[in-house]
Amino acid sequence: MTGLRQIRGDVARGLAARGTARLAAGGRRSLQLLPVLAKILFSLAITVLGLLLITFVIGRVVPIDPVLSIVGERASQAQIEQVREQLGLNRPLMTQFAYYVRDVVQGDFGKSLMTARPVIDDIARFFPATLELATLATLVGVLFGVPGGVLAAVHQGRWPDQSIRILGLFGYSMPVFWLGLMGLLIFYGELGWTGGPGRLDASNELMYEYDVPSVTGAVLIDSALAGAWGIFRDAVSHTVLPSLVLGYFSMAYISRMTRSLMLEQLGQEYIATARVKGAAEWRVVWVHALGNAMVPLITVIVLSYASLLEGSVLTETVFAWPGLGLYITNALFSADMNAVLGGTVVVGLVFISLNLLSDLLYRAVDPRAR
Numbered sequence: 001m002t003g004l005r006q007i008r009g010d011v012a013r014g015l016a017a018r019g020t021a022r023l024a025a026g027g028r029r030s031l032q033l034l035p036v037l038a039k040i041l042f043s044l045a046i047t048v049l050g051l052l053l054i055t056f057v058i059g060r061v062v063p064i065d066p067v068l069s070i071v072g073e074r075a076s077q078a079q080i081e082q083v084r085e086q087l088g089l090n091r092p093l094m095t096q097f098a099y100y101v102r103d104v105v106q107g108d109f110g111k112s113l114m115t116a117r118p119v120i121d122d123i124a125r126f127f128p129a130t131l132e133l134a135t136l137a138t139l140v141g142v143l144f145g146v147p148g149g150v151l152a153a154v155h156q157g158r159w160p161d162q163s164i165r166i167l168g169l170f171g172y173s174m175p176v177f178w179l180g181l182m183g184l185l186i187f188y189g190e191l192g193w194t195g196g197p198g199r200l201d202a203s204n205e206l207m208y209e210y211d212v213p214s215v216t217g218a219v220l221i222d223s224a225l226a227g228a229w230g231i232f233r234d235a236v237s238h239t240v241l242p243s244l245v246l247g248y249f250s251m252a253y254i255s256r257m258t259r260s261l262m263l264e265q266l267g268q269e270y271i272a273t274a275r276v277k278g279a280a281e282w283r284v285v286w287v288h289a290l291g292n293a294m295v296p297l298i299t300v301i302v303l304s305y306a307s308l309l310e311g312s313v314l315t316e317t318v319f320a321w322p323g324l325g326l327y328i329t330n331a332l333f334s335a336d337m338n339a340v341l342g343g344t345v346v347v348g349l350v351f352i353s354l355n356l357l358s359d360l361l362y363r364a365v366d367p368r369a370r
Contacts, residue, residue, distance in 0.1 A: 044356060049101075051348040055341045056100050060093070109342030114334050119342035122327060127346065128217025129199060130316070130323035133242055134308040140247025141254045142301060146290075148251070149258025153266060154285055164255060171252025180245045180318035187241060195238035197320035204234045242319040246312055250304050257300045261293040268292075295362065302358035309354075310347045 091099075103109070109119035152164040187193045195201065199219050200208055208219060212226045220239065223232040265271065266289050274284050313325035320326070324343055331339035 040356070040359075044352065047352055048349065051345065051352070052101055052104060053097070055344050055348075056097050058344075059337055059341050104345060109345070110338035112331065112339040113336040114331060114339060119338050122339065123324065123342060123346050125217070126322055126327040127324045129219075129321060130309060130312060130325060132218040132220065133239070133246060133315070133321060133323060134305060134312055136239060136243035137246035137250050137308050137312075138301070138305045140243060141250025141304060144247075145251040145254030146258050146297070148255040149260075150262055150285065150290060152255065152259040153262035156263065161259075164259070168252040168255050171248050175314075176245065176249060177314045177318050179248070180242065180315055183241050183245055184318070194241045195234065197238075197318075199238055199322060200231065200234050201238075204231050207231060242315055242321055246308060246315050250308060253304055254297075254301060258293065258297060261297055261300075262289055265289040265293045298361050299358040302354050302361065306351045306354040309350055 107120050109123075111117065112119050112122055115122055148164045148167075152161040155161045183194075184196070188196050198205070207228070208223065208231050212222050212228050212231060215222050215225055219235040220232065223229070223235055262285075266285075271284060271289060274288055275281075279288075310325075312321075312323065313329055315321065316323045316326040317329060324347065328340055328343040328347075331337075331343065
């Protein structure tokens with residue numbers, strides 16, 4: 001009995017020592033993460049400050065006087081000076097920049113001359129439409145681009161590879177606005193298979209405004225949550241064409257990058273080892289090779305998504321899609337610099353956030369990057 005008690009005591013002390021060692025190791029890992037976290041936050045702060053500096057300089061060098069945009073060209077000099085003082089444009093540039101940073105941090109981008117509403121409210125209204133379109137386009141690009149890139153790599157130099165590369169080349173070469181116009185002409189004007197410009201028909205748009213609660217700002221999600229299936233079907237018919245046009249561009253880029261990454265992985269020694277051991281070809285390609293290629297491919301997909309969020313201006317213009325890109329374009333034509341700069345800052349912040357997300361996902365998926 002004494003020996004048994006001694007053994008139990010030794011086991012308990014061993015478990016306690018092991019638990020203490022694990023806690024100490026966890027504490028050391030946490031301490032090791034602190035410099036990395038501080039470095040990321042510092043880099044993020046510098047990037048955001050640089051973005052604000054660029055937009056501030058743009059707002060000061062463009063040949064558009066915000067005071068004249070407000071008071072008009074027939075205003076007296078006294079009125080012009082009064083408004084200039086109210087806007088703080090008579091202060092030194094560094095002081096103006098400090099106030100500009102303060103206002104942006106508080107979410108204050110000023111009022112829009114087009115809508116007479118705060119710019120932040122306009123952005124909250126128009127940005128979900130861009131988010132909805134870019135998300136659907138990215139899904140199209142991933143669902144078709146990743147398998148296409150894998151097939152092209154597996155059949156390198158043969159007709160599937162050549163066909164997919166030519167298809168991707170068309171996606172790079174054809175202007176988005178031309179492809180959108182041709183799509184509207186054929187599938188909406190001639191065949192009547194899809195809805196026309198805009199997110200909804202005029203009648204359903206009024207119903208959506210008054211009868212469907214705005215939960216997310218995305219018509220497809222809000223109409224589905226409200227059970228307004230007529231509006232949902234109409235939204236789908238209007239969304240198909242612009243999301244496919246934008247998704248085609250995304251698919252061309254993703255398929256090309258997937259092919260390149262897969263060719264690199266298929267030439268590695270572990271692929272030859274898996275084949276020698278008798279692993280099924282589909283498992284070698286879709287599990288081993290694609291699994292390792294997905295590490296950098298995640299970054300490619302996230303950055304492609306970010307580029308669609310900031311680069312869908314032409315698509316939104318062609319399809320009259322009431323998103324942030326169309327809002328910024330109309331604001332630029334109306335000399336509404338508050339709206340232009342506010343939209344630019346938001347797009348830049350989204351791009352920075354997605355870039356940071358891609359880095360974090362890369363570290364999470366690939367242990368070598370930790």
